[in-house]
Amino acid sequence: MGNALITDLYELKMASSYLQRGMVGPATFSLFVRRLPTNRGFLVAAGLEDCLRYLESFAFSTEDLDWLENAGFPVDVIERFSALRFTGDVHAVPEGRVVLANEPLLEVTAPIAEAQLVETYLLNQVTFQTALATKATRCRLAAGDIELVDFALRRTHGTEAGMAVARVSAIAGFVGSSNVEAARRFGLQAAGTMAHSYIEAFPTEAEAFRAFAEDVPGPITFLVDTYDTLEGVKTAAAVIRDLGLTGSVGVRLDSGNLAQLARETRRLLDDVDLSEVRIFVSGGLDEYDLERFRVNHVPIDAAGVGTRLGVSTDAPSLDSAYKLVAFEERPVLKLSVAKATLPGAKQVWRRLPFDEDVLATRNEPGPTGFEPLLVPVMRGGCRVEPPDTIEAARLRLTRDLDGLPPAARVLRAPTVPGVAVSERLRLLTDYVTAGVRNVNDG
């Protein structure tokens, strides 16, 4: 099965032209985010694993080639497309690391047609997964001791996005996901309670609670707000005591003033010696709600975060770019207003706890005590390492977050850590800029 048509038409047009002209020299493209969205003090790199899987399997199918021939692409180009695989090198920031504006998340070096054809998919995956990983991390930072579960699948932009949200929220430290396919695919803890419809399908709430407790494997959480929330809590408490339920048992609040209801629920449960019964909340939550719960010491044990995580409501996309920075060993750049780029392959150097990161040319030595963010992940079209694990990404994220200044971690009006440009990169930029000006003035 081909995946090469999952791209923008212009990539195919440009690749066609390059191949017709024998332009097969190596090009380096750099994928980075130009600006952080409002209220973001950092981003969390994600999407790389899907990019590598795509690059490994990049190919045109016979049907793809037939379609292109009908669309007017020359026969000799069709033949070259037929044999084309991704044979390039990729340097990238591993998933889970904190990244900032203008720091490359990924750099591709490959014959220019190959490097161009993969632009659309790489931008797509890195952009949306990084946006969502960042949102999930904000929720996790805000929630303090409250456990978080991904409830987003019903509101993500398709099921592919749903799988990505489950995975990146696990990287961010969520304890589980309602998404069963994602739980299976990524080895996550599947989590879920019951819907209002279940309660309504029984003559009374108490009968529904009893039936659920008797029938369903795993932890039991009673949804108590179908009719009257506090009455629902009492009903759940009675069922828990009657059936002698132990282990992981909880009640879920899904509407109303959650903070107030959680306090009253805690009191009701404690009054009947059910202090071990957990309180789970859900319903349109985001990092701001979670922070309020934490700051106000609302007695909540766990929260399901859905829609606002799943589409990253306040910043559903990032201003990402995939820019040519070198072609045939020659560094290049673009001078367009507000979209100027820095030339050449790059490295980002970091010291923890965060000092200023340093954006540098790829091969210059880094400052003493700094570590490089970009690592080789693909050589000649093959992975350098076996697929990354969620656990490894989570550890990287924890380490970077621990090193971030508190002012970069706050939810509102954060202070973004600085990114310095190395002397050598600055000189290169000046040099290339002068050259570009000359060529086009001449």
Added chain:
Amino acid sequence: MGNALITDLYELKMASSYLQRGMVGPATFSLFVRRLPTNRGFLVAAGLEDCLRYLESFAFSTEDLDWLENAGFPVDVIERFSALRFTGDVHAVPEGRVVLANEPLLEVTAPIAEAQLVETYLLNQVTFQTALATKATRCRLAAGDIELVDFALRRTHGTEAGMAVARVSAIAGFVGSSNVEAARRFGLQAAGTMAHSYIEAFPTEAEAFRAFAEDVPGPITFLVDTYDTLEGVKTAAAVIRDLGLTGSVGVRLDSGNLAQLARETRRLLDDVDLSEVRIFVSGGLDEYDLERFRVNHVPIDAAGVGTRLGVSTDAPSLDSAYKLVAFEERPVLKLSVAKATLPGAKQVWRRLPFDEDVLATRNEPGPTGFEPLLVPVMRGGCRVEPPDTIEAARLRLTRDLDGLPPAARVLRAPTVPGVAVSERLRLLTDYVTAGVRNVNDG
């Protein structure tokens, strides 16, 4: 291949309980949007085609069943899951029709376990595709005579979302998409120009333009803002005249003050007798930009709309719900604060031009001169009609938009058309509410 695990865990828990108890009576669930997002005067129904395809193929694979058994689901339930297919009836609003808050977009009637299991996927698809179709329609309404092309693939939440955006923007009246796979799959016009990288890969802009014109099939659009936009326009004009290019030829502006640059570009082109050369703009555009272009008579022929369309930036999700409204012939409802529902299967009646829509019980006669919005689309798990076409959906949308009051079509602070509740639905609601109160008070 199974698709049944693309769901929330709680659906499986509830279905398991229903099956264990022999609860196989028919349930009706209603999928609707509770509130319109800010600045939305209407929504455009979308996602139905993918829902029907999913329901037709709903099944657990052997691997799915193994996973569920390991997760603790009882063996007799696993056996029932193994044989389970979707055998229900579906009524739905056809894609492209205008819908309002509380109007069901889709109603499922099926044995309760089946109807419950499909909740997550149906909500996912209808919610995000309706949000995106609405955004695309707003762009189309705002743009006037400017042709629109979908440029969103690189910024959508995954490639599945990219395909949906291409399709729903075609329903909204876009003339093409940059997304090649979508163009092939849905029979759309693929469209694309060139990237800045292409220009940079040649020694000069003029050489890049010449190469592109010589090599590339289809319409030619020169990207002119890599170095200096107006110089780029002059270079493109010289190449067009030198090569004697005719047919569909254009220049594309992708940065800077697009309105001002478009005016200057038009003048430059007209001055050298290239008045047929088209001006194409792109770069972070949304419906508000397009409206400004139209209102100010900016000489723009076509625009590529990307990120802000692809994630519906200002309203990336909808407050949708999938609620049990009847079980075993008994209408049910939920009384939770701010999330109360109306009981029973429903119909929506509309008269064009828009009067108030009427939300009614499914089987009561509609008001004279009104047409029903919901139509049977699936009976016993099989489609009633062959798959819908984009063209049919576009015609439905055009007709509904023509019938909408101008105040509902404006981009900001629209007046949403009213939705009346039929006398019979009101009486039913009162009756069921009273019954629920009694049951839970008693």
